[in-house]
Amino acid sequence: MITRLITVIGFVVVIGAIVTLEFVARRPTNKIPTIGEWLGYLMRGRAGRVLILLGWLWLGWHYFAR
Amino acid sequence: MAADDVGRLQPSRSGRWLGSDRARRRIRRFVIGTGLAGYCWEAGGTAPFSSTALLSVLFPGAVIAVIAYGRAPERIKPPDSLDITGFSYWIVVLGVLFEWEASAFRDDSVWSHPSLTLLVHPLIGPHPIKSIAFLLWLLAGWGLVRR
Numbered sequence: 569m570i571t572r573l574i575t576v577i578g579f580v581v582v583i584g585a586i587v588t589l590e591f592v593a594r595r596p597t598n599k600i601p602t603i604g605e606w607l608g609y610l611m612r613g614r615a616g617r618v619l620i621l622l623g624w625l626w627l628g629w630h631y632f633a634r
Numbered sequence: 635m636a637a638d639d640v641g642r643l644q645p646s647r648s649g650r651w652l653g654s655d656r657a658r659r660r661i662r663r664f665v666i667g668t669g670l671a672g673y674c675w676e677a678g679g680t681a682p683f684s685s686t687a688l689l690s691v692l693f694p695g696a697v698i699a700v701i702a703y704g705r706a707p708e709r710i711k712p713p714d715s716l717d718i719t720g721f722s723y724w725i726v727v728l729g730v731l732f733e734w735e736a737s738a739f740r741d742d743s744v745w746s747h748p749s750l751t752l753l754v755h756p757l758i759g760p761h762p763i764k765s766i767a768f769l770l771w772l773l774a775g776w777g778l779v780r781r
Binding site: 620 | 680687688690691694695698699713715720723727728747751779781
């Protein structure tokens with residue numbers, strides 16, 4: 569029971585950190601890039617674009633087809 | 635035609651009617667929105683591991699691929715460079731998420747040490763929630779195509 573609780577708390581903390589980071593990144597005069605900015609940067613080349621879109625497709629398959 | 639519409643229906647420089655353009659855009663948005671909502675509702679109701687569920691994911695994937703390479707919309711300009719210190723925060727957080735997930739995966743994702751998948755699946759179990767999650771996934775795909 570306790571290990572499950574620790575695992576869940578860990579996921580909540582990390583996902584909370586992602587949301588906080590995105591929130592902080594959207595504030596003006598901040599050097600932290602938003603998710604959209606760094607994804608856009610990684611998607612400048614064709615290989616990065618294909619890989620990110622494949623990642624998106626995998627996410628859909630993993631959560632909605634399985 | 636209502637008297638109020640007369641002022642709004644002005645020809646543009648190209649001679650086209652702005653009012654009718656706006657109406658066409660609204661109709662287009664309504665049709666796309668309704669179609670998307672209907673599709674997500676159907677996809678949210680498919681049984682896991684069925685061929686229908688697989689096709690409901692692969693079809694938008696194919697559509698996104700065609701749009702991305704055939705008829706790409708106007709893209710949001712990416713930054714020329716990333717601040718390495720700022721980006722390192724993302725690397726750390728995503729690294730921790732990956733490590734946390736991998737440790738659960740290594741333990742076969744049992745009840746006492748669940749992976750994110752095992753935790754998320756019951757949450758998106760109800761039909762309406764799964765349909766909303768599917769819609770968010772589609773919108774994320776559209777957001778990626780515009781990047």
